[in-house]
Amino acid sequence: MRIDLHTHSTASDGTDTPAELVRHAAAAGLDVVALTDHDTTRGHAEAVAALPEGLTLVTGAEISCALDGVSMHLLAYLFDPAEPELLRERELLRDDRVPRAQAMVGRLRELGVPIAWDQVARIAGDGSVGRPHIATALVELGVVPTVSDAFTPEWIADGGRAHIVKHELDPFTAVRLVKAAGGVAVFAHPAAAKRGRTVPEQAIGELAAAGLDGIEVDHMDHDRPARERLRGLARDLGLLTTGSSDYHGSRKEVGLGEYTTDPEIYGEITRRATGAFPVPGAGGSRA
Ligand code: AMP
Ligand code: FE
Ligand code: FE
Ligand code: ZN
Numbered sequence: 001m002r003i004d005l006h007t008h009s010t011a012s013d014g015t016d017t018p019a020e021l022v023r024h025a026a027a028a029g030l031d032v033v034a035l036t037d038h039d040t041t042r043g044h045a046e047a048v049a050a051l052p053e054g055l056t057l058v059t060g061a062e063i064s065c066a067l068d069g070v071s072m073h074l075l076a077y078l079f080d081p082a083e084p085e086l087l088r089e090r091e092l093l094r095d096d097r098v099p100r101a102q103a104m105v106g107r108l109r110e111l112g113v114p115i116a117w118d119q120v121a122r123i124a125g126d127g128s129v130g131r132p133h134i135a136t137a138l139v140e141l142g143v144v145p146t147v148s149d150a151f152t153p154e155w156i157a158d159g160g161r162a163h164i165v166k167h168e169l170d171p172f173t174a175v176r177l178v179k180a181a182g183g184v185a186v187f188a189h190p191a192a193a194k195r196g197r198t199v200p201e202q203a204i205g206e207l208a209a210a211g212l213d214g215i216e217v218d219h220m221d222h223d224r225p226a227r228e229r230l231r232g233l234a235r236d237l238g239l240l241t242t243g244s245s246d247y248h249g250s251r252k253e254v255g256l257g258e259y260t261t262d263p264e265i266y267g268e269i270t271r272r273a274t275g276a277f278p279v280p281g282a283g284g285s286r287a
Contacts, residue, residue, distance in 0.1 A: 001263040003032040004256055005058065006075060006188065006216065006244030010125060011035075011043030012062075013132035015249030018043035019050035021256075022281075026052040028256040032266060032278070034058035034077060034244070039093040040128045041081045051281035058269075058278050062188055063178070064093050066168035070197045071158065072187065074174045075216065075242075078273030079183025086177040089169055094128045096167035101129045107162040108134075108155075113143055131156050131163075132251050147251050151195075158196030172210050179211050182275025186214040186242055191230055192221035201233055208237040213272060218243025218259040240265050 008014030009021045016024060018035060021043075025033040033055060035047050044059045051057050060077040079086060101120060108115045115137050123140075124133040135150035144150045151157045171187075178185040187207065191198055204215065217230045218241075234241045243259040246252070270278055 001031045003261040003266045005034040005261050007247040009043045010127045012037035012128040013130045018047035022047050026055045032056045034060045036060040036062045053281045055281045056278045064168045065171040075186040075188045076178040077184045078276040079181035080275035083181035086181045097129045100166045103164045184213045184269045184272050188216050189219045191226040214240030217241040
């Protein structure tokens, strides 16, 4: 069983439509894929409708959080998408992204970059708008050669010249809301230091005590020592450990299924979830 529990589509900052994403997941030999767009479940219906036989979809989202000013991402799986409190928070997080991205465009214009909001809006389409869309605009304008080259202090990295913070949820609140909606909560790439500051290990312990289910360990942004450290921490705290690609289509180099989650852990996630069930592709799962 090959299981990838973290991917993005055009519903946020990925480049595959949800339908393309599930087709690519099947072609990559995956048995299970989770669609976890930033602060939205908008891609789920299209992914379900296009789900190939033999592939199971885990519905999810990656919730934008911050603890003491440090951004962090919480993966939420198999929650009830209609649960009103979490639905409301997703709306607030998603809606705030628009004025924030517009303000970042303003900063870039002040820095002499001829970027326009229309351009960013076209790139984002109806997806939840984020820095990767602005980065794509900067590539189109020839300001930087690649999307990741925009994530520097000169441009839009955390604390960079044109970076503006977005509305983010307190992770203790987020864990509570995800659990209350019947979901399973996994801290995404907790040691991704190259993206900016990371939360201290003590806070992971506190989140575990508050109901966090697991941490993402096998991720491209974690080097081997970081993975070993996180695995030890998870053992001490009784947390599940996952692995996933965090696929963003052509906006990142990682491929679907490049990192995967152990089937036993996947089984435990599905046992804990009460808000939604994994969706087997038409004709039933190979699993
Ligand atoms: P935002 O949610 O708008 O703050 O943008 C954060 C997103 O930018 C993340 O979900 C990643 O997809 C992307 N990102 C963050 N850091 C980097 C980086 N160093 N290189 C490329 N993409 C990045
Ligand atoms: Fe992203
Ligand atoms: Fe993330
Ligand atoms: Zn992600």
